[in-house]
Amino acid sequence: MSEKINIPRGTFDILPGESSKWQKLLNIFCETANLYSYQEIVTPIFESAHLFERGVGEVTDIIEKEMYRFTDRKGREFALRPEGTAPIVRSFIENHLGKEYAPAKLYYFGPMFRYDRPQKGRYRQFHQYGVELIGSNNPYTDAEVIALADHFLKQIGIKNYTLEINSIGCDKCSPVYDAALIEYYSKHKDELCGDCVKRLEKNPKRLLDCKNEKCQLIGKEAPSILDYLDEDCAAAFEKVKYYLNLLKVDYIVNPRIIRGLDYYSNTAFEFLTTSLGSQNALLGGGRYNGLVKQLGGVDTPAVGFAGGVERLLAVAEAEGISLVDSGNSGIYVANIGAETIDYALALCAEFRSKGISVEYEIDKNNFKSQLKSANRLNIPYVCIVGSEEMEGQRFTLKEMNSGKQVTLNRSDIGEKFNNWPKLSVFEAEQTC
RNA sequence: GUGGCUGUAGUUCAACCGGUUAGAGCACUGGAUUGUGGUUCCAGAUGUUGUGGGUUCGAGUCCCAUCAGCCACCCCA
Known part of the structure; x- marks a missing residue:
């Protein structure tokens, strides 16, 4: 017998007993997206590495240490996609989707790749579903995208989750807030943990969600982003909340929600679950008005979300939800x-x-x-x-x-x- | 990337302080008068103890390495 070859670390097979659950989940997602008139878009699983460097942000963990990079035979630099938004924006620009659909309402599903240390609910090849609405800055669209996500989770039958929303401001007021945070935290620099000292320079907003007890204590008195939003951003955030109420979506405002990728602005939101240990982010998203321009398109506002299939299935199982079809009829x-x-x-x-x-x-x-x-x-x-x-x-x-x-x-x-x-x-x- | 826990039949787990043929339930295969399943009863098969080294008269058990999973951190889906 020759040597046995094993599956790569952090990946898994979807076996016959499991695959029907995936199909069912995907079906529900497609149906829900269709209810809101979103159409599917499928992009390659690898793209130019520069797309992600420019789109996601060069100093993020995803780019710095988690991206699967490779060069092809002609020395071109590619990467297995670590996330779905940048490729879709690339496609939006390349195919002039803004001309034909205004706004473009897109949904997607597929494997993503990140070189991370595996854990339950965290894999090197994992699957995301998500939607992007590109071409409107109307706060209603923020609410619509959130409502779609909420609707989907309810269709699956998930109960144990909360929606937290925030606004992280725009490129005008966000830096003002950063400055205020730096000023505040600098006074307590001696008491902060090592990571937070680094964050102070790199990404001050991250200080807010440090899990270290001391840092949290200090964070309680920290200034709130909501006090630093400029007039437009504050008004937009009010509108988002207004529409969420109108669409009957429950939420809580959490001014400490910060999104990990560089391209976010204004509305940020997360659907969190308590039934999964520390991998509690079920689905996350927000507005990214600067990304289309940053990737070479004409300045176009956009909003979207992405969720993890593995985590959703894990939560469904923890909550005793059966995704198995009613049975054989053969x-x-x-x-x-x-x-x-x-x-x-x-x-x-x-x-x-x-x-x-x-x-x-x-x-x-x-x-x-x-x-x-x-x-x-x-x-x-x-x-x-x-x-x-x-x-x-x-x-x-x-x-x-x-x-x-x-x-x-x-x-x-x-x-x-x-x-x-x-x-x-x-x-x-x-x-x- | 950092720290910790774990790895034994298909599966869930046993196996004393290192001791001789590594066990059990479930599952599986066959049978209980020839063409009738589920329950029951009887019988049977199954492992290079994750992998590779080392210590020892002797290793599933101790040590090292490696691979993998899990947990926390980091980060995020």
């Missing part, structure tokens, strides 16, 4: 004796042509074990063919729940199976 074809195999196969084909899902196990030649198998697979009906049936061009159909069975003519498949899985044969004519 037929298990069982034959008795080698001479009936061909006849059984012919019946399989006829059932399938009626749109009925058929299981037939060619390598199981013991009749009893075939029935056992049907039972284990939870298949509600078994079609039994032995030599008696074959000679009369018939088959026996058994309803596993009740144990009832009837013998039907092969030609009955044409009419009696039109409304499968609704079947009247067991009420009308019973034998056995």
Whole structure:
């Protein structure tokens, strides 16, 4: 035997038992997005590395240490996408989506890649779903995007979450606030943790969500962004809250919400869960008015969110939500004796042509074990063919729940199976 | 990237202070008079103890390395 090759660290297979949950989740997301008239967009999973450096921000963790970079055979620098927004904005610009759709209302789903230390709810290849609304600065659109996210979580059945919103201001008032934070925290510099001392220079807003007790204590007295918003930003934030109320979305204002990527401005929001330990960010987003211009397009305001599928599934499981479909409605074809195999196969084909899902196990030649198998697979009906049936061009159909069975003519498949899985044969004519 | 915990049949877990053929439940396979499943009963198969070294008369058990998972930090989905 040759050497066994294992799956890369931080990745996982979606096995047959799991994949139906993913399909269901994705379906619900597509349906919800469609309710709000968003259309799907699919972009490549790798892009020019510069797209992310410029879009996400060069000094973020994502770019500095988490990006999967590679060069191709001609030395071009690419990266597996660590997030979905920059590629979509790239596509928006490249395909002039602003001309055709105004605003562009887009949703997406797919794998993302970050070289991070794996943990539960944190993987190197993970999956995000998200929406982007590009081309409006109307605060209603912030609320709409949030409402869509909220609607989606409710459709899945998630209960244990809170929506926290904030405004981090625009490129005019945000620096004023940073200055105020620096001034405040500098007075307590000796008491701050090491990380926070660095944050003070690099990204002062990050000081606010440090988990260190001392830092938090100091943070309680820190100035609030909400007092530093300029007139336009403050008015916009009020409007967002107004529309959220109108759309009946519950939220709390948390002036400490800071988003990790550089491109955010104004509205920032997070859907947080308590049922997942420290990986509590279920979904996050906000407004990013500067990004389109920054990536070479004409100045266009935009807002969006992204959520993690793995975390959502984990929360769903923690909350006991079943994403498994209601069950099999197919037929298990069982034959008795080698001479009936061909006849059984012919019946399989006829059932399938009626749109009925058929299981037939060619390598199981013991009749009893075939029935056992049907039972284990939870298949509600078994079609039994032995030599008696074959000679009369018939088959026996058994309803596993009740144990009832009837013998039907092969030609009955044409009419009696039109409304499968609704079947009247067991009420009308019973034998056995 | 930092610190800690863990790794034993398909799976969940046992195995004393290092001691001889590494066990059990569930699952699996076969059987209980020939063409009828689920419950029951009987029988059976299963492991290079994550991997590679080391200490020892002897290692699942101790030591080192490595890989992987988990937890916290960092960060985030």
